[in-house]
Amino acid sequence: MTKPRDWRKSTRSTNTSNCVEVGRLTNGAAVRDTKNRTAGHLTTTQAQWTAFIAALKTNRFE
Template sequence: MPDQRWRKSSYSSSNAECVELLVGLGYTAVRDTKNRDAGTLSFSRAAFAAFLVGVKKG
């Protein structure tokens, strides 16, 4: 997964306390900005979309 495709929110602070996303064809990967070498979590696009719906609902 090339680093140039990773994105973090423009709302994140400059102290790097956030996660980064990599949206690929059929998947979304997530990693910790503070510890990029710790690995990634990968979700299907449908699973990640369902997660976002749940977050927005509270």
């Protein structure tokens, strides 16, 4: 498995401490908690990440 790279945090999270970061993988994405970066990360495939982002954009979690 490749190591996540280019970790970034949402610009909407600048004034809060409850944030996650997303890192790039060759065929997907990785997500980790900014308060405990050493705890590891969750990985997804490209298809899973695309489905997750589509669900966010269509308010499926509200």
